[in-house]
Amino acid sequence: xxxxxRRSLDRRSGFLQFAVLRAVTVVALTLLIVRAVWxxxxxxxxSKTGPVTIELVVWGIPFELALYKNEYVPEFxxxxxxxxxxxxxxxxxxxxxxxxxxxxxMPDVAREHFDIGIxxxxxxxxxxxxxxxxxxxxxxxxxxxxxxxxxxxYRGKTYGVPQDLNMLGLFYNKDLFDQAHLxxxxxxxxxxxxxxxxxxxxTLGPDGHPIKMGLDLAWGANTFRPFLLEAGxxxxxxxxxxxxFDSPEAVRALTFYxxxxxxxxxxxxxxxxxxxxxxxxxxxxxxxxxxxxxxWRSPSLKKDAPGLRFGVxxxxxxxxxxxxxxxxxWAVSSQTKHPxxxxxxxxxxxxxxxxxxxxxxxxxxxxxxxxxxxxxxYKEVTGAGKDNPGIDSPAEFxxxxxxxxxxxxxxxxxxxxxxxxxxxxxxxxGKAVDQVLLENRDPAAALHxxxxxxxxxxxxxxxxFP
Amino acid sequence: xxxxxxxxxxALLTVFVVLPTVGGIVLSAxxxxxxxxxxxxxxxNYRRLAGDQVAWLSLWHTLLYVxxxxxxxxxxxxxxxxxxxxxxxxxxxxxxxxYFMPNVTSTxxxxxxxxxxxxxxxxxxxxxxxxxxxxxxxxxxxxxxxxPSVAIVGIWQGLGFSILVFLSGLxxxxxxxxxxxxLDGANAVQQFRHVTCSLLTPTLxxxxxxxxxxxxxxxxxxxxxxxxGPVDRTQVFLYYLWHQAFQNLQLGYACxxxxxxxAIMLGLTLLQWRFYSKRMGVWQ
Numbered sequence: 001x002x003x004x005x006r007r008s009l010d011r012r013s014g015f016l017q018f019a020v021l022r023a024v025t026v027v028a029l030t031l032l033i034v035r036a037v038w039x040x041x042x043x044x045x046x047s048k049t050g051p052v053t054i055e056l057v058v059w060g061i062p063f064e065l066a067l068y069k070n071e072y073v074p075e076f077x078x079x080x081x082x083x084x085x086x087x088x089x090x091x092x093x094x095x096x097x098x099x100x101x102x103x104x105x106m107p108d109v110a111r112e113h114f115d116i117g118i119x120x121x122x123x124x125x126x127x128x129x130x131x132x133x134x135x136x137x138x139x140x141x142x143x144x145x146x147x148x149x150x151x152x153x154y155r156g157k158t159y160g161v162p163q164d165l166n167m168l169g170l171f172y173n174k175d176l177f178d179q180a181h182l183x184x185x186x187x188x189x190x191x192x193x194x195x196x197x198x199x200x201x202x203t204l205g206p207d208g209h210p211i212k213m214g215l216d217l218a219w220g221a222n223t224f225r226p227f228l229l230e231a232g233x234x235x236x237x238x239x240x241x242x243x244x245f246d247s248p249e250a251v252r253a254l255t256f257y258x259x260x261x262x263x264x265x266x267x268x269x270x271x272x273x274x275x276x277x278x279x280x281x282x283x284x285x286x287x288x289x290x291x292x293x294x295x296w297r298s299p300s301l302k303k304d305a306p307g308l309r310f311g312v313x314x315x316x317x318x319x320x321x322x323x324x325x326x327x328x329x330w331a332v333s334s335q336t337k338h339p340x341x342x343x344x345x346x347x348x349x350x351x352x353x354x355x356x357x358x359x360x361x362x363x364x365x366x367x368x369x370x371x372x373x374x375x376x377x378y379k380e381v382t383g384a385g386k387d388n389p390g391i392d393s394p395a396e397f398x399x400x401x402x403x404x405x406x407x408x409x410x411x412x413x414x415x416x417x418x419x420x421x422x423x424x425x426x427x428x429x430g431k432a433v434d435q436v437l438l439e440n441r442d443p444a445a446a447l448h449x450x451x452x453x454x455x456x457x458x459x460x461x462x463x464x465f466p
Numbered sequence: 467x468x469x470x471x472x473x474x475x476x477a478l479l480t481v482f483v484v485l486p487t488v489g490g491i492v493l494s495a496x497x498x499x500x501x502x503x504x505x506x507x508x509x510x511n512y513r514r515l516a517g518d519q520v521a522w523l524s525l526w527h528t529l530l531y532v533x534x535x536x537x538x539x540x541x542x543x544x545x546x547x548x549x550x551x552x553x554x555x556x557x558x559x560x561x562x563x564x565y566f567m568p569n570v571t572s573t574x575x576x577x578x579x580x581x582x583x584x585x586x587x588x589x590x591x592x593x594x595x596x597x598x599x600x601x602x603x604x605x606x607x608x609x610x611x612x613x614p615s616v617a618i619v620g621i622w623q624g625l626g627f628s629i630l631v632f633l634s635g636l637x638x639x640x641x642x643x644x645x646x647x648x649l650d651g652a653n654a655v656q657q658f659r660h661v662t663c664s665l666l667t668p669t670l671x672x673x674x675x676x677x678x679x680x681x682x683x684x685x686x687x688x689x690x691x692x693x694x695g696p697v698d699r700t701q702v703f704l705y706y707l708w709h710q711a712f713q714n715l716q717l718g719y720a721c722x723x724x725x726x727x728x729a730i731m732l733g734l735t736l737l738q739w740r741f742y743s744k745r746m747g748v749w750q
Contacts, residue, residue: 095712102500119715123501209596266587277585423713434697438609460514461714466502 051081052341055107056349057088057097063387065089067361076348083341101125106333108342109349112160113328114151114418120331121152121159122420124466127332128157132343139347145408147415148327148368160329161350162368164358167295167325167413168226169403170194170316174309176201176212176289184399185290187406189316191230191256194290198264201289210287214264216279217292219437221430225417226292227253230318235417235425241458243425246444246451253318254443258436284308296364298400299388306389311399314407323413327368362388366404373405420465421458428454487728494721501715511722521723523698524706525730527613531702532681534617535624540673542621543628548662550629551636562633566626573623577690580619581606584691606692609699616700619687624680628673635669636662671742678734682727703727 058068065087073085088107090096094116100106101120112120120126133139139161141149148162172185180201185193198214205211217223225235233249236242244250261267266287267279283291284305292315301310315323330346332339348354355367356377363381372378379397383390391397407413419425432450435441494511498504515521546565550558568576583590584605592602605615639662647657685704688694694701694709703723711720 098500098715120501123499125501207599209602277582277588282587427709427713430695431698434695438607438696457714460719461716464497464499464502464505464716 051084052338053084053086054109054336054338054341054345055086055088056109056345057090057107058111059090059093063384064362066384067357071357071361072349072354075353076345079348080341080344083344085345097125101333101335104335106335108333108336108338109345110331110333111163111328112331113166114326114415115422117160117329117331118151118154118418118422119420121154122465125331125334126159127334127336127339127342128159129161129332129343129346130158132339132347133158133161137344137347139350143352143371144350144368145366145370146411147325147413148329150415151327151418152329160331161346163328163330163350163355164365164368165325165327165408165413165415166365167404167407168223168292168315168323169295169312169407170314171283171291171293171297171301171310171312173283173286173289173291174311174399175286180289184311185313185316187314187321187403187410189313191316191318194316195260198260198290202264210266212287212289213266213282214288215260215290215292216265216267216282216288217261218279219261219265219267219433221426221433223292224254224257224429224433225324226315226322227257227318229322229324229414229416230315230320231256232319235324235422236419240419241421241462243428243451243454243458245425245429246447249319250447251444254433254436254447256318257433258443261437283310295366295404299363299383302389302400303387312401312403314403314412321410321412323407324417325413325415326418327415328365329368360390363391363401366408373408378405421454421461424457424461425454428457490721490724493718494725496718497716498718499715500717504718507718511719514719515722515726520698520701521703521706524701524703527699527701528682528684528703530613531617531620531684532678534614535620535681536674536677538617539621539624539677540628540670543625543673544632544666546625547629547632547636550633562626562629565629568623569626571623573686574690576623577619577687580615580622580687581691584615607696609697612692612696612699616684616687616691619691620681620684623687624677628677631669631673632666635666639665667742667745671738671746674742675735675738678738679731682731 056068056073058065060068068087073087076085077083097106097110097112097120106125112126117126133141144162145165148165149158152158152160152162170185170189174184177184182197182200185197194215201212201214202210203212228235228245228250231249231253233247233253234244237244265279266282279288279291280293280297280301282288283293284301286305286308295312298312301308314321330349332342332346336342350368352369352371352375355369355372356375359367359372359378360380360382361384363383366373379391379394379401381391381397381401391400428450429447432443432446435446436443495507495509496504497507497510549555550562555561582588584592586592586602586604586607589605591605595602603611606612643661643665644657647661652660683704684702685708688700688702688705689708692700694705704727707720707723707727710716710723
């Protein structure tokens with residue numbers, strides 16, 4: 001009896017030991033796997049003698065990435081044999097950058113844009129670059145468009161090197177203008193001209209359904225912003241954190257914006273913009289005479305609608321000529337272990353040579369350097385093969401790209417709306433715009449409420465700021 | 467020995483469910499953006515949540531979505547399942563598979579396809595209406611139609627699963643009960659009411675609980691089709707939570723919203739459990 005019990009106890013203790021051993025083995029193996037994954041994902045360590053490896057992260061579609069992979073990285077490594085570049089392409093860019101930063105492994109150099117990057121700058125994710133910019137291996141700040149520096153400065157320091165400036169323009173269908181015997185839009189156009197032409201270019205069918213519409217654009221805060229600025233309004237108060245989009249100028253701008261969209265737009269709300277069936281498709285199919293969108297739209301329009309004859313002009317002026325822009329820039333992570341090498345890469349990516357190729361190959365946004373915009377190479381847009389057709393003639397360049405330099409030289413654009421809390425303010429402004437357009441709400445009341453709610457949310461968000 | 471068998475499952479559950487849940491509850495008492503330092507906020511996040519009109523509005527919209535999708539979805543599924551259960555129905559397996567296909571399709575793809583179908587200018591739905599000289603609608607742009615449109619997509623996608631579960635419930639009902647009811651003089655409606663419905667109660671309970679949980683988790687279709695608009699009319703709770711967490715980087719506040727959602731779901735599930743348990747008790 002006793003022996004049987006003892007045997008049973010031995011067996012149980014054996015099982016227990018076995019289970020413990022197995023558990024320890026499982027834990028050890030798990031830790032080993034985690035460690036292996038960590039090592040595989042960690043930035044490559046550099047020996048004292050070998051070249052330093054730094055990480056560069058960008059977003060983009062294949063032909064954009066090809067520019068980095070086939071031209072920038074090889075050329076930079078040729079010029080800097082002591083540095084190797086590991087090129088990364090993050091999908092879900094913002095989330096991946098945040099996650100990598102939270103994990104202490106943000107890539108050394110990152111492409112960022114004002115819409116979200118300024119928030120990151122204010123949160124301390126980027127390295128101040130003044131000692132590099134103004135140092136012996138620095139760059140000439142005055143060669144860059146002044147708008148591109150505005151968002152990069154925080155508490156007296158500079159946190160990036162500009163790459164480009166994305167601007168909104170007025171696209172027009174030349175065939176529809178020719179059929180209506182109207183002059184193409186140009187920089188002298190005003191809001192009144194825009195409205196008159198939209199009216200003349202709108203054609204309704206016998207059932208009242210629109211056959212062709214005068215004007216279309218993606219409804220919402222993004223396209224309302226330039227109207228606000230052109231009416232003489234501002235997005236922010238002087239402190240940069242209090243919304244100012246409920247001024248009398250803003251109310252006037254929204255009233256005009258509504259009159260345009262309710263009369264001439266095929267798009268019926270911002271909610272139907274996504275999914276690839278927005279106003280760009282209407283413009284491509286020749287159903288829209290005038291269309292407001294960014295400079296980045298020209299190459300894709302040319303590719304997707306080869307038969308479409310279009311040109312682009314500056315936005316029609318209100319009280320003043322003005323448009324809102326967003327800049328992309330190169331940032332060095334505050335977590336980098338190789339700040340000198342990262343700076344050399346950022347500097348190269350914003351060099352005249354790199355920015356010239358950026359414009360010639362992609363032509364999505366004007367490069368941030370005057371020396372490129374003023375150079376003869378600026379007019380030689382080669383494109384990237386069938387994926388991104390280039391410009392075929394000086395006449396085509398004139399009708400599709402000349403407006404850009406005109407806007408920049410006349411200082412008709414600003415990055416004033418860009419700030420650390422822009423996304424919060426834009427969410428509320430977007431709702432106000434929707435309320436006015438879809439629910440017929442009084443513009444003044446909608447804008448006042450949006451500004452009040454945005455102010456509350458920004459105060460709350462500021463509590464989390466360092 | 468038993469622990470050995472359940473250890474892998476337990477480990478997964480602990481790492482991916484228990485720890486994040488506990489972590490979420492803890493983080494709801496902090497101010498955190500994932501980048502800067504995390505600071506203790508006490509009950510601040512909950513205080514803010516109590517006064518956040520958009521949060522309560524989004525909760526109402528979520529409830530509306532559940533109310534639109536669940537009863538209609540279950541009624542439709544039961545009707546189709548009853549038809550498929552009939553002996554005269556030819557090609558049952560094929561139809562069942564067809565109904566189930568949307569369920570195994572990614573919600574994002576489904577949402578994109580429906581977005582195209584419902585597009586006011588190029589969409590098939592309005593094109594058909596136009597062809598028959600009917601009025602056309604901004605299905606996703608009209609503030610009054612946006613939520614019903616999103617709900618239709620939800621019903622369509624969830625229909626196959628409910629049909630399948632109802633069919634298995636119907637098959638589990640012994641034929642003798644119908645024979646007995648028939649001998650007692652029960653007509654078809656009485657048989658449906660007293661036999662079919664009564665014995666489908668556990669199935670209905672399962673589908674209702676799953677439907678409520680699934681309805682409260684609606685996110686992807688809203689994200690793709692409407693982005694919470696127009697005018698916040700499809701702003702559902704999870705979409706607002708995501709916005710606070712990943713757009714505004716207020717992770718602590720988003721966690722407090724998640725805790726509230728957890729509490730609501732738990733409460734609703736317990737209520738349903740109690741309601742159906744009573745009914746099942748009566749039946750048993």
